[in-house]
Amino acid sequence: MKAIVLQRNLDSKIELVSMPDPELMPGEALVRIKAAALNHRDEWCRQGLYPNLSDGVVLGSDGAGVVEKVCDESNSAWIGKEVIINPAMFWGEDQRAQSKDFKILGMPRNGTFGEYIAIPVDRLHHKPEHLTWEEAAALPLAGLTAFRALTYQGQAKAGDQVLVTGIGGGVAQFAAQYAKALGVTLSVSSSRSAKLEKAKALGADFGFNYLEPDWIEQALQAAGGFDVIIDGAAGDAINNLIHVCKPGGRIVLYGATMGIPNKLEARKVYWNQLKIMGSTMGSDRDFRQMVAFVEEKGIRPELDQIFSLEEAEKAFEKMKAGDQFGKIVFKL
Numbered sequence: 431m432k433a434i435v436l437q438r439n440l441d442s443k444i445e446l447v448s449m450p451d452p453e454l455m456p457g458e459a460l461v462r463i464k465a466a467a468l469n470h471r472d473e474w475c476r477q478g479l480y481p482n483l484s485d486g487v488v489l490g491s492d493g494a495g496v497v498e499k500v501c502d503e504s505n506s507a508w509i510g511k512e513v514i515i516n517p518a519m520f521w522g523e524d525q526r527a528q529s530k531d532f533k534i535l536g537m538p539r540n541g542t543f544g545e546y547i548a549i550p551v552d553r554l555h556h557k558p559e560h561l562t563w564e565e566a567a568a569l570p571l572a573g574l575t576a577f578r579a580l581t582y583q584g585q586a587k588a589g590d591q592v593l594v595t596g597i598g599g600g601v602a603q604f605a606a607q608y609a610k611a612l613g614v615t616l617s618v619s620s621s622r623s624a625k626l627e628k629a630k631a632l633g634a635d636f637g638f639n640y641l642e643p644d645w646i647e648q649a650l651q652a653a654g655g656f657d658v659i660i661d662g663a664a665g666d667a668i669n670n671l672i673h674v675c676k677p678g679g680r681i682v683l684y685g686a687t688m689g690i691p692n693k694l695e696a697r698k699v700y701w702n703q704l705k706i707m708g709s710t711m712g713s714d715r716d717f718r719q720m721v722a723f724v725e726e727k728g729i730r731p732e733l734d735q736i737f738s739l740e741e742a743e744k745a746f747e748k749m750k751a752g753d754q755f756g757k758i759v760f761k762l
């Protein structure tokens with residue numbers, strides 16, 4: 431099969447290779463991938479910024495396809511089924527946090543950027559019928575992360591004022607769509623006014639450019655502060671979020687694209703009874719609930735651009751540049 435693997439001795443750090451089709455182990459299914467999607471994690475791997483990297487591993491956490499084979503007769507009902515793959519592996523039994531064995535598909539285990547993947551059948555879910563292959567492939571990792579951050583950690587509910595930062599991002603897109611479906615008043619932020627306009631056309635009530643020095647005043651005036659803030663950037667800008675969070679509000683961090691904060695407005699945090707919490711992907715329960723929510727509300731992932739595997743370097747460069755609005759997808 432052909433696949434995109436990490437190859438750090440190359441300038442591009444990734445390579446399209448021809449490799450043997452995966453062999454099945456007990457409990458596994460062979461899925462013919464129809465579409466796969468990029469996450470920032472894949473770009474962090476390419477930049478060498480992820481732990482335990484190995485060259486030759488097929489990248490990619492997100493995929494959708496058709497089950498062609500299973501190892502065990504007992505799983506034969508899966509053959510021919512259209513599926514999406516849950517990339518969160520070995521979460522464990524505790525809904526509050528993942529086990530120490532937790533792994534994300536696509537490093538160190540071979541991922542979805544290839545024509546075939548061998549994957550335990552307990553990671554398979556039926557593809558939501560209302561989604562195209564490309565949309566279905568865009569859902570798992572970012573859709574799960576946004577769902578847990580917003581609903582389990584953020585406890586967002588109808589009537590809340592919710593802010594989703596960096597609306598161009600993959601996770602942010604889902605968080606914004608889910609928040610609207612819950613009935614909140616939605617604010618978004620972005621570095622680009624074109625992305626803010628697009629977000630408003632898709633249902634956001636207010637948009638703020640976080641590069642404008644007075645965006646905090648604009649946000650406070652428009653929304654009067656936020657009950658829930660969903661952020662994947664962190665950095666020192668977290669102090670701006672502390673400033674616009676309502677007393678008793680929640681700030682949920684799922685990423686640190688801007689790095690670790692050098693300072694924290696601790697006084698504001700304790701005086702305003704703020705809850706700052708972290709969120710990573712989600713449990714099997716979160717995944718099941720997320721897929722059911724997406725089906726019930728008819729949510730469709732926002733796709734930025736669709737590439738072939740041959741164009742992988744262009745796709746990764748686009749993610750690195752932060753030019754996208756929504757998910758970057760490979761069609762196989």
Ligand SMILES: NC(=O)c1ccc[n+]([C@@H]2O[C@H](COP(=O)([O-])OP(=O)(O)OC[C@H]3O[C@@H](n4cnc5c(N)ncnc54)[C@H](OP(=O)(O)O)[C@@H]3O)[C@@H](O)[C@H]2O)c1
Pocket residue numbers: 469470471474571572575595596597598599600601602619620621622625640662663665667684685686687688709710711749752753754756
């Ligand atoms: N914990 C988890 O389970 C989990 C899961 C997925 C991702 N992540 C992490 O979350 C982050 C985003 O991931 P992604 O896949 O959604 O990436 P992505 O699609 O590449 O999103 C990146 C977006 O971050 C926004 N951004 C950059 N600087 C910002 C700032 N100062 N304030 C607010 N937003 C800013 C930009 O939005 P604009 O273009 O609109 O300005 C950019 O489009 C990454 O760090 C990733 O590693 C964590």
